[in-house]
Amino acid sequence: MPAASLALEVRALRKTFGTVVAVDGLDLDVHSGECFGLLGPNGAGKTTTIEICEGLQEADSGDVIVLGQRWNSDERALRERLGVQLQETQFSEKITVEETITLFRSFFQRGPAVSEIIGLVQLDEKRAARVGTLSGGQKQRLSVACALAGDPELLFLDEPTTGLDPQSRRQLWDLVERLRASGRTILLTTHYMEEAERLCDHVAIVDQGKVIASDTPRALIRSLGAEQVVEVELVEGAAVPTGLFATTTGVLDSRIDGPVWSLQVSAAHQAVPAVLRTLEAAGLSMTELRTHTPTLEDVFVSLTGRHLREQ
Amino acid sequence: MSNAEPKQVAWNPQAGSSTSPLLQLTLIRFREFLREPEAVFWTFIFPLLLAGGLGLAFRSRPGDVAKVGILTSAPAAETIRAALAGDSTLQLVSLDDSAAAAALRIGTVALVVAAQDAQRVEYRYDRAREEARTARLLVDEALQRSHGRKDAVAVTESLISERGSRYIDFVLPGLLAMNLMGSGMWGIGFSIVDARRKKLLKRFVATPMRRYHYLASFLLMRLGLMVIEVTVIASFGYFAFGVPMRGSLIAFGVACLLGALVFGSLGLLVASRAKTIEAASGLMNLLMLPMWVASGVFFSAGNFPDAVQPIIQALPLTAVVDSVRGIMIQGLGWAQLLPEFAIVTTWLVLSFGVALRFFRWR
Numbered sequence: 206m207p208a209a210s211l212a213l214e215v216r217a218l219r220k221t222f223g224t225v226v227a228v229d230g231l232d233l234d235v236h237s238g239e240c241f242g243l244l245g246p247n248g249a250g251k252t253t254t255i256e257i258c259e260g261l262q263e264a265d266s267g268d269v270i271v272l273g274q275r276w277n278s279d280e281r282a283l284r285e286r287l288g289v290q291l292q293e294t295q296f297s298e299k300i301t302v303e304e305t306i307t308l309f310r311s312f313f314q315r316g317p318a319v320s321e322i323i324g325l326v327q328l329d330e331k332r333a334a335r336v337g338t339l340s341g342g343q344k345q346r347l348s349v350a351c352a353l354a355g356d357p358e359l360l361f362l363d364e365p366t367t368g369l370d371p372q373s374r375r376q377l378w379d380l381v382e383r384l385r386a387s388g389r390t391i392l393l394t395t396h397y398m399e400e401a402e403r404l405c406d407h408v409a410i411v412d413q414g415k416v417i418a419s420d421t422p423r424a425l426i427r428s429l430g431a432e433q434v435v436e437v438e439l440v441e442g443a444a445v446p447t448g449l450f451a452t453t454t455g456v457l458d459s460r461i462d463g464p465v466w467s468l469q470v471s472a473a474h475q476a477v478p479a480v481l482r483t484l485e486a487a488g489l490s491m492t493e494l495r496t497h498t499p500t501l502e503d504v505f506v507s508l509t510g511r512h513l514r515e516q
Numbered sequence: 517m518s519n520a521e522p523k524q525v526a527w528n529p530q531a532g533s534s535t536s537p538l539l540q541l542t543l544i545r546f547r548e549f550l551r552e553p554e555a556v557f558w559t560f561i562f563p564l565l566l567a568g569g570l571g572l573a574f575r576s577r578p579g580d581v582a583k584v585g586i587l588t589s590a591p592a593a594e595t596i597r598a599a600l601a602g603d604s605t606l607q608l609v610s611l612d613d614s615a616a617a618a619a620l621r622i623g624t625v626a627l628v629v630a631a632q633d634a635q636r637v638e639y640r641y642d643r644a645r646e647e648a649r650t651a652r653l654l655v656d657e658a659l660q661r662s663h664g665r666k667d668a669v670a671v672t673e674s675l676i677s678e679r680g681s682r683y684i685d686f687v688l689p690g691l692l693a694m695n696l697m698g699s700g701m702w703g704i705g706f707s708i709v710d711a712r713r714k715k716l717l718k719r720f721v722a723t724p725m726r727r728y729h730y731l732a733s734f735l736l737m738r739l740g741l742m743v744i745e746v747t748v749i750a751s752f753g754y755f756a757f758g759v760p761m762r763g764s765l766i767a768f769g770v771a772c773l774l775g776a777l778v779f780g781s782l783g784l785l786v787a788s789r790a791k792t793i794e795a796a797s798g799l800m801n802l803l804m805l806p807m808w809v810a811s812g813v814f815f816s817a818g819n820f821p822d823a824v825q826p827i828i829q830a831l832p833l834t835a836v837v838d839s840v841r842g843i844m845i846q847g848l849g850w851a852q853l854l855p856e857f858a859i860v861t862t863w864l865v866l867s868f869g870v871a872l873r874f875f876r877w878r
Contacts, residue, residue, distance in 0.1 A: 261718060285724050293715045296714075306546055351719070442670070
């Protein structure tokens, strides 16, 4: 892929805070026009990475090229072309939605009219409402609206739906999908695998400051080679031999997490009876058995042995 | 929302007209201030209440009346009462022993007279209190005269009443300067620390906003509010108490402008690193408390020992108080104000420079 089509290029990025290594040799290639997701658990280094890309933190080492430019050259010109949404910004509560967006719009030389931005994020009815009266989802859409004030070529969204209720989350997804369809490049971080699956053309799975897998969501899931995932929950406290399902028919890979076995299987109709036989032979009883089609969560479990949302 | 293909974002990127960011930032400052009723109260109403209260408490009463207690348990109480009753500068109250002691203690009478007989009286009073010493002189004068004392020296009196020498004339310019300090430092310091705490500063830095625009918007707001504050307080003094404005209004305007800017810059300095309101609050009190006490707002800075005078005179509030008071009461001209203006300008340049250099944007 020629470098010209890259909106963002990150090479061997490293950042430490005291003795804690937040980012540990991370590489990213974000192509123009795609929605790229950094997926990983809390503390994986996603926010540090995105803030270095936004020029808000400095890396210890490594190289970041944003829209063909490094942060040490004309910073303001680059900022004209970027939209940034931070994880924890609280806008002034006494100021209205329209006043807030007008302020951000005034920082950029070019960009859409304030009323157009308000319409896009569907805050028309809240135009004259003070920020303090908005719901969580409305505040988050205001935050995205401020990021859109300069009609950005590259949009950074850091955990845009964290803490939102399911309906607000779907409204925000809808907004991101419309932005993606308009040809903007988007880099977003999330620890929700369904968010990454739905929104992203490309996903980098991040764990402990490194990218441990990077591809389209479909390709990542296909790489498991499994058609189904079977989860078996055993009676708590049972002594479980390691490699219990290693030789079970149809089981491609198996992981244990607490009392739950997660089994990747090729054909569920053959694997499930075999799993039951294995349990019976080992004298173990289970409390629940579930199957689902594989998700990015399973990819993460397969790569790290841990779940995304565990602490 | 339908589940149809997401619509394209079709907008005209040139449609938005770009307004001045400095104007927008300054408008936001004013809105934040005006939509905070407490801030409006502390900035505008509080100094008026304070000035009004002090003006009433320390108003000059023509021919001050001394309150004197007559001890009823003393044998010659009625004789003494008759002897003093004719004197209009004395207000007499009859008190028994315990009431007299209590009245002296809380200051409702300045002096108690206990008379054994017409020839022997005892004065009970606190020598450290000015009005008690005055009362003693007045009572003694009246008593001695009623018993036939004649003046050895012939005296004629010509009385004058000079506007500008009352306590309200002294304290109002002080309050005005103190208000410039308080609203400058709290107003700017708190807003900035709050914006930093809420990650709003970081969010601004992520846009092409020019950083000096952000800082300048605070100083512009201060200048706008300063005009209102100063006008309200000075005209309140003028109309309610007749506090004069003897110097030039232009010099007065310059003194207030410098005052607003220097305390605005000190506010920026205090807020330049602080991450929490508590940290900023401590720093503010550390800076402001010595100035409240020492800079001559409520009483003359000359009361402090000579050894610390150079320090007191170098404080920004002392310089602002002295220049504002000098212009209003003494009618000082530019040449006489130069030292004060030089001190204030030095503080302004230093604090703004240091604040800009060390400001924590993230």
